[in-house]
Amino acid sequence: MQPSSIDKYRTYSDETLLQLISRKDLLAYEALYDRHAQTVHNLLKRIVHDSATAEELLQETFWQVWQKAEQYAEKGAVAAWLNRIARNKALDQLRHDKARPRMADDDIGMLEQSPTYSYEGAEKVVEQRLQQQQVNQALDNIPGEQRLCLELAYFEGMSQSQIAEYTSTPLGTIKTRMRIGMEKLERLLRASGYPE
Amino acid sequence: MPEKQTPYDHDPDNQDQNHNPSNHSLSYEDVVELLPVFVLGALEPDEMLAVDSYISQHQGLIERLAQLEATTAQLAYAAPPLPLPGHVKTQLMQRVQADLVAQQPAALNLPAVFPPRRKIAASPSVVVPPTAPPRKPQTHWFSTVTRTLIGVGVAAAMFLLVFRMIQLRGLANQLATQLASTQQQLTTLQAQNSQLHTINQTLEQQLQDQNTQMAALKTNLNTLAYASQMIELKGTDAAPTANGVFYVANHAGVLMVHDLPPLPKNQTYQFWLIPAEGAPLPAGLIHVTESKMGSLMVNIPDQNGNFAKVGLSIEPSGGSPAPTGSIVLIS
Known part of the structure; x- marks a missing residue:
């Protein structure tokens, strides 16, 4: 058999990799992990605020991909699907651990820290760095109170009424801030080329 | 009801405190307005259910929903970058490989290790010689007794011979079955060994690739880290x-x-x-x-x-x- 190089797999689209994974292709699985694990791990750590839990959930997220790759519905980007699985797992974990740690003040709006990257190709590092820049620039251009609502909902899993209580703000105001904040974020990301 | 375009031109300062669509049937405008918060999962549970139900009946909203979900997914990239622990990948790949190997026997339809042994053929198959018809009484009782004894002896010897042959045939069949099963197992094990060898080669290749990539990445990252x-x-x-x-x-x-x-x-x-x-x-x-x-x-x-x-x-x-x-x- 011809030795398979993972480099070939790195050129495949996410959708192709998922099709191969549904046929239990190990190299395809590894390529997908290498492509998305960094972002998924960042997201998990941001939500659960605990390294060990984030690592466990990272493994569980990709284990679900291995077992249920054929369930990907092809209705959106694979990255979005992966992030949704990870976020749901992390928020379930938060709800399970009832003693949920409050978000540290310096987490709000925290942007880049000194990043350390895995051993993936430099191209991947570049892509992530640019994507992070684009999203953070878009968030920077949203008024702080709207951005806070989006981050509390997305990263902390809070409902509108919980955000209203947490920020001591009327519910109606929170609803307006969230809707307008999301619409602004959408316009800004589209203007910068995301989401594709 | 004809579907309208998304109203993006809402008054940003409008804070409709009385807007509570969960308690009554939702209008199209209500749902369009709630969608951005729906995709964040931040509506109250009854509102989430109501919007979800409405969307399932109005296919025209699916595209708008997909756009907002794509936007929401981008928020994942706002999380601060952190070191990605390498051991997670190692553990995950080991877990996946173990799963793959565990699925192999089922995929190959392996036979049971040994089929149940067949029981040796029992006596029903033994042919019992028919009983000789009663003879008329003979005058020479001695010779009659002698012939009877000889007849019984021959019948017993034949019975033992037939019984032994049947026994041996059963044993031969049993050994042939076991031999075929063992050969099949050997073939399967050889196939598994070949697959494991292939996986091993693949893993070695991956390790080499990763080492090469790591060296290249270190160079790039050093440049990025010390960029003047x-x-x-x-x-x-x-x-x-x-x-x-x-x-x-x-x-x-x-x-x-x-x-x-x-x-x-x-x-x-x-x-x-x-x-x-x-x-x-x-x-x-x-x-x-x-x-x-x-x-x-x-x-x-x-x-x-x-x-x-x-x-x-x-x-x-x-x-x-x-x-x-x-x-x-x-x-």
Whole structure:
């Protein structure tokens, strides 16, 4: 058999990799992990605020991909699907651990820290760095109170009424801030080329 | 009900405190307004159910929902970058490989280790010689007794012989069955061994690839980490949305470009160091992926260290000694 190089797999689209994974292709699985694990791990750590839990959930997220790759519905980007699985797992974990740690003040709006990257190709590092820049620039251009609502909902899993209580703000105001904040974020990301 | 376009022109200051769609049937406008919060999962549970139900009956909202979900997914990239622990991947790959190996026997339809032994044929198959019809009484009782004894002896010997033959035939069948089963198992085990050997080769290849990539990445990251200069590149009219950054550290640099369209096979992007005076110096060819991004490690010899500008142009495949095509990025 011809030795398979993972480099070939790195050129495949996410959708192709998922099709191969549904046929239990190990190299395809590894390529997908290498492509998305960094972002998924960042997201998990941001939500659960605990390294060990984030690592466990990272493994569980990709284990679900291995077992249920054929369930990907092809209705959106694979990255979005992966992030949704990870976020749901992390928020379930938060709800399970009832003693949920409050978000540290310096987490709000925290942007880049000194990043350390895995051993993936430099191209991947570049892509992530640019994507992070684009999203953070878009968030920077949203008024702080709207951005806070989006981050509390997305990263902390809070409902509108919980955000209203947490920020001591009327519910109606929170609803307006969230809707307008999301619409602004959408316009800004589209203007910068995301989401594709 | 005819569906309307999304109302993006709402008054930003409108704070409708009484807006509570969960207690009554939702209108199209209600749902469109709730969608941005719905995709964040931040509505109350009854509202989530009501919106979900409404969407399932109004296919026209699916596209809008997908747009907002794509936007929401981008929020994942706002999470601060952190070191990715390598042991998670190691554990995960081990888990996946174990799963793969565990699925092999089922896929190969392996037989049971040994089939149940057949019972040796029992006496029902033994033919019992028919009983001789009663004879008339003989005058010579001695010879009659002798013949009877001889007959019984012969019958017993034949019975034992037949019984032994049946017994041996059963044993032979049993051994043949076991031999066939063992041969089948041997074949299966050889196939499994071959597969494991292949997996092992693949893993060794992956390890080699990773080591090579790690070495290259270390070089790139060192350059990024110790960059003393950061030069921004902007898109020209040939690629107005493109941009890039060139990080310089001592005699090396890393170029990162974004939003450049991939080129046909007969063309390539070529990077140039442009001195204050004189011709641009070729500094490498950069591959742009389908995601319109690319990176390039550049060695900067001493004599090229004092470049005034950098740029990127489209050249024939293999590159050119001097720029010939459109300049797409320039500092």
